[in-house]
Amino acid sequence: MSESLRDLFQLLKESLARDEKMSEEIRVIYQDEEISQVPKEQVKPNMSLEELVAALKECMEDSIAAIDNSIDAGCKMSVKVKTVVKRFWI
Structure with a gap:
């Protein structure tokens, strides 16, 4: 395998590892x-x-x-929290 293919292969493996870690973090959070x-x-x-x-x-x-x-879910959750807090304080 040429050097550029090895580099690309390594990038792909790193990307898959990041995706797996992010998926696990999302599962834990939500x-x-x-x-x-x-x-x-x-x-x-x-x-x-x-x-x-x-x-x-x-x-x-x-x-x-x-x-x-994740950003969309976080924004929706933030809006819900703000709504509950506003109701609580009014």
């Missing part, structure tokens, strides 16, 4: 059974450059979607 784990394709060292790039792109898109969902 403890929502509806949060599902998307099955990961196994990354193999003999994948072509195109396959590695496509897999990395997919991981990045999934990461961005997870971050957006």
Whole structure:
């Protein structure tokens, strides 16, 4: 495997590890059974450059979607908390 493919392969493995850690943190924070784990394709060292790039792109898109969902959920929770606090103090 060439050096650039090794670098890309390493980036993909790191991205998958970050996604896994973030998914676990989200599960702990929200403890929502509806949060599902998307099955990961196994990354193999003999994948072509195109396959590695496509897999990395997919991981990045999934990461961005997870971050957006977390932000949306956090904003909704914040609005609910503010509403309850306002009712309590009025």
